[in-house]
Amino acid sequence: MSGNGLAMFGGPRAVPKDRVTKDRVGWPVITDAERQAVVGVLDSGQFTSNNPGAGQVQLLEREWAALVGTAHCAAVSNGTTALELALTAAGVEPGTEILVPALSFIASAVAPVHRLVVPVFVDIDPVTYTMDPRAAAAAITPRTSAILAVHLHGLPCDMAELRELADRHGLLLIEDAAQAHAAEYRGRRTGALGDVAAFSLNVVKNLPTCGEGGLVTTDDPDLYARLLRHRQFGEDLEGRGKRDYISHELAGNAKLSAVQAAFTRCQLGRLEEYHQARDRNVRALLDRLGALPGLRVPHCPDDRTHAWHILRFRFRAEGMGIEGATPGAVRAAVERVMRAEGVPLQQYQPVPLPQQKALVSREGFGGYPWRLRPGDYGPGEEHPNTLAVIEDSLTLQRWHLNPAAGPVLQDCAAAFEKVWAHLDQVAALARAMSPAPSEAVR
The missing domain is CATH 3.90.1150.10 (Aspartate Aminotransferase, domain 1)
Structure with missing residues (x-):
């Protein structure tokens, strides 16, 4: 078959290969700004989030918090870690349950499991593909401690319904906003709609870095302080001119590098x-x-x-x-x-x-x-x-x-x-x- 017939039966492709070029569909878009920013970090010798003052990580945190509309932001190593640390810093207890939508990337379930929290799966709305608040309400038990609202594909959940449900049962409301950078719900940005939120900066995300990264946002100052400790071996570096190597909590290493932060700041500008x-x-x-x-x-x-x-x-x-x-x-x-x-x-x-x-x-x-x-x-x-x-x-x-x-x-x-x-x-x-x-x- 030829002419306007289907390509798999001999017709011409509707999307010619020469139309699908890197400048049209390549992602992320990398410019001289990213190249200069990365070289600038290499020349500076300041590579980690431990640098005091206005290092690249701290600047990214402030800029993202300002865009989202939250008081605080902590940059971490990747989006899955962002979810894990959000759970930990919020005090979600091992053995309790968290409601998770049945349609999501595996990280939405693995992050709670890594913190010994039991994922309980909830059906989605068939139109928005996000958690169905009615199904969530039916899944709550005395062991439920949190709701994970996944803004799947970039569409915010019905946060008013989930907020009311969480408040009625005394539950933590966490946003998995890995795919929803800059989206809004009733005039407010994702990342400012729950008690704490996690973003991914994976290279394929709408706001990427040159590899892996994550951001956690919250208005809670105590939760934020715990986030900073848990990304740095449980150490308290805030306000200190010198690191004392004293770990106050059992925690690992989940820092974002300054190279990644500098790259993302360029992307954030666009x-x-x-x-x-x-x-x-x-x-x-x-x-x-x-x-x-x-x-x-x-x-x-x-x-x-x-x-x-x-x-x-x-x-x-x-x-x-x-x-x-x-x-x-x-x-x-x-x-x-x-x-x-x-x-x-x-x-x-x-x-x-x-x-x-x-x-x-x-x-x-x-x-x-x-x-x-x-x-x-x-x-x-x-x-x-x-x-x-x-x-x-x-x-x-x-x-x-x-x-x-x-x-x-x-x-x-x-x-x-x-x-x-x-x-x-x-x-x-x-x-x-x-x-x-x-x-x-x-």
């Missing part, structure tokens, strides 16, 4: 500009895709903004006019066809968190932290919305982060429209694939 460009580019894409039958595009409620870290698309067989194929087969068929057209759709989190092998087997922890609390706990509870979303959706990642990605995203829109003009062939492919549900729901 964060708002990139955020606005990304919002325009993504909305222009979604405006076109929203007209296609059976395709559910990402939704952003009116009371919040979206960081657009990941774009998730759901495929409804009935709306697409496809009969005789399972949702998983339709999703797999769309993935094959779209990738042939040059659009790198893929699954993100192929199983719910409670079905992750590590959490089912509990290898590496000898059954802890679950042994610390009475009663039976199994990670295989039903989470129907999470299962359905995983089964019938694919994601687009990273391409749209670059502020110059607009033309490529329009090519992607054309690819979707082309495929939707050949849904009969997509249907045939889906029916030919295994009728059994995918591994994600077995």
